[in-house]
Amino acid sequence: MATEKKPTSYPKEKINILFLENISDSAVKLFKDAGYSSVRKLSGALPEEELINEIKDVHLLGIRSKTQITKKVLEAATKLQAIGCFCIGVNQVDLKAARQNGVVVFNAPYSNTRSVAELVIGLSIMLIRRIPDKNTAAHQGIWKKEAKGSYELRGKTLGIIGYGNIGSQVSVLAEGLGMKVLFYDTITKLPLGNAVAKKSLKEVLQQSDIVTLHVPETVQTKNLINKSNIKFFKKGSILINYARGEVVDLDVLAKAMKDEHISGAAIDVFPWEPEKNGDLFTSPLQNLANVILTPHIGGSTEEAQANIGEDVSNKLFQYLEQGSTTGSHTIPPLSLPPLEGTHRILHIHKNVPGVLSAINTALSDHRINILSQYLKTNDEVGYVVLDVDKKLSTQALQLLKELKETIKVRLLY
Numbered sequence: 001m002a003t004e005k006k007p008t009s010y011p012k013e014k015i016n017i018l019f020l021e022n023i024s025d026s027a028v029k030l031f032k033d034a035g036y037s038s039v040r041k042l043s044g045a046l047p048e049e050e051l052i053n054e055i056k057d058v059h060l061l062g063i064r065s066k067t068q069i070t071k072k073v074l075e076a077a078t079k080l081q082a083i084g085c086f087c088i089g090v091n092q093v094d095l096k097a098a099r100q101n102g103v104v105v106f107n108a109p110y111s112n113t114r115s116v117a118e119l120v121i122g123l124s125i126m127l128i129r130r131i132p133d134k135n136t137a138a139h140q141g142i143w144k145k146e147a148k149g150s151y152e153l154r155g156k157t158l159g160i161i162g163y164g165n166i167g168s169q170v171s172v173l174a175e176g177l178g179m180k181v182l183f184y185d186t187i188t189k190l191p192l193g194n195a196v197a198k199k200s201l202k203e204v205l206q207q208s209d210i211v212t213l214h215v216p217e218t219v220q221t222k223n224l225i226n227k228s229n230i231k232f233f234k235k236g237s238i239l240i241n242y243a244r245g246e247v248v249d250l251d252v253l254a255k256a257m258k259d260e261h262i263s264g265a266a267i268d269v270f271p272w273e274p275e276k277n278g279d280l281f282t283s284p285l286q287n288l289a290n291v292i293l294t295p296h297i298g299g300s301t302e303e304a305q306a307n308i309g310e311d312v313s314n315k316l317f318q319y320l321e322q323g324s325t326t327g328s329h330t331i332p333p334l335s336l337p338p339l340e341g342t343h344r345i346l347h348i349h350k351n352v353p354g355v356l357s358a359i360n361t362a363l364s365d366h367r368i369n370i371l372s373q374y375l376k377t378n379d380e381v382g383y384v385v386l387d388v389d390k391k392l393s394t395q396a397l398q399l400l401k402e403l404k405e406t407i408k409v410r411l412l413y
Contacts, residue, residue: 013037015320016057016079021045021064023086024309030317044276052076060316062086063093065296066275071097081410082319084312088112088299089244090329091217099330099380102348102408106315106327110165111307112299116242117169119298121177124210125153127238127264132290149263154178159208161201161224162243163189167214171195182207186220205232210240217244227252230261238264242298245269254284257291264290268298323385323412332376332383342371343393344385344412349405351382359384362399368392381407 012035019027019041031039045066046054055061055077062084063069069083074097083093085107098105126132129150137144158174160167160183171181171192181195184204191197198204201224205211211233215221225239225248233239239262241248248267256262267285273296274281285291299308318324318335323346326335331348338344349355356375363370363386372387388396393411400409 015059016040017060017062018042018054018058019062019086020067021086023062023064024305026306026309027062027084027086027313030310030313034317034321048073055080060084060320062312062316065089065092067092069093069098074098074101074103077101077103081408082106082316084316086308086312089216093329095330096380099378100407102331102381104319104325104331105329106312106319107329108308108311111311112301112304113165113169115301115304116166116298117173120166120170120212120240120242121173123240123242123266123292124158124174124212124238126292127240127266127290128153128156128210130264130290132264132292156180156209157182157207159183159204159211160195160214161185161204161211162214162216163191163195163197164214167212168192170212170214202229202232205229206234208237209234210238212240213243213247215243215247217246222246223249225249225253230256233262235261236263238262238266240266242266242268245271245273250284254288257285257288266292266294268294269296321412325383331381332378334374334376334383334385336374336385339372339387341390342387343390344387345393345397345400346408346410346412347384347386347400347406348408349382349384349403350407351377351380352405355382355403355405356384358403358405359386359400362403363388363396366392366395366399368396368399 015036015038017031017036017039022043023041028039028041048070051073055073057079058077059079059081061080065087069092071094074094080103082104085093087107088109090105090107093105095105134144155178157180160171160181163183163185167183171183174181175193182198182204183195184198184201215224230252239253253265257265265285270283283293285293315327322336322338323344324335325331326333368388370386370388374385376383397409397411400406
């Protein structure tokens with residue numbers, strides 16, 4: 001006989017779920033199949049004021065990279081339990097404000113790794129063969145059959161800046177094509193295959209025929225490729241940026257290409273990007289020779305979107321039904337087995353001395369027995385999960401709401 005699923009304390013049909021930016025239907029299906037009927041899906045992002053109006057009664061929110069979750073939005077979302085970022089990054093969310101409001105934030109850091117890695121290899125082949133120029137000429141009715149300036153990847157050196165999930169997979173694919181691989185990362189990483197770690201960015205730039213960037217967007221990586229270090233690139237080398245828009249100074253890159261110091265570039269991410277399809281897009285790299293510009297589609301494959309939809313939806317689902325915060329960027333990670341015969345309470349609180357003691361005292365003073373308890377903290381907040389006697393769970397919930405350190409508390413089941 002199948003094990004009966006634990007119901008949530010709040011009727012499933014009253015839990016409001018909002019998905020923006022045309023998130024994969026696999027996400028909608030997972031929740032509807034589990035009995036959550038109040039699921040809305042919108043095709044685009046919403047500006048701040050519209051989002052504030054839409055989010056007031058929302059319990060779970062799903063977004064991609066365009067929707068900006070500001071402090072103002074989070075303060076208006078009084079019922080919001082969790083945000084799922086159906087993409088790689090979480091920089092579109094004010095994580096500090098989310099943490100302070102007890103909102104769990106998940107993403108899918110690995111789901112489009114293969115899609116980006118394959119495309120980087122494809123772009124490398126296209127650029128080193130100068131296919132963009134030949135393609136443009138053919139569309140203009142010009143026959144440009146020549147071998148000059150076209151090369152094989154085999155035997156060339158690929159420099160990878162950022163040897164994380166995507167960078168390391170690019171490394172493996174590149175070696176399969178006979179390339180030599182160098183990489184630089186600020187954190188010591190174990191090389192895969194015959195890849196060689198270098199001690200500085202400068203070393204990689206000086207020795208590489210193709211440089212590909214796979215770093216996060218931080219204060220340290222802003223304009224990582226700039227006027228000072230673009231001179232270190234080998235003459236005639238190629239630059240690929242499918243990481244983050246602020247990582248390359250595009251004006252500097254455009255000048256280097258006009259000066260024929262850099263022979264080709266592929267850019268997918270930009271400091272400023274249009275809000276929606278059809279909006280005007282401008283870049284200093286437009287109309288330059290041997291340049292491939294794409295509209296932030298590095299991870300946009302059917303497979304990647306389905307994987308992201310499944311990954312983030314499962315994290316949201318596990319938090320909603322079990323209290324699991326594995327993969328969260330705001331609340332300490334906990335993964336918990338269910339305990340039969342109990343009701344589970346989730347308590348997010350300010351991480352100050354004496355909180356756990358206050359929780360235990362409040363419950364013990366009212367003779368509420370804690371059957372199991374899990375606690376994890378970070379610098380700002382603590383997350384405690386308590387399994388208590390079913391008959392006393394409503395009273396326990398009210399007592400925990402009254403603690404001054406409480407940020408958010410929920411009776412799970």
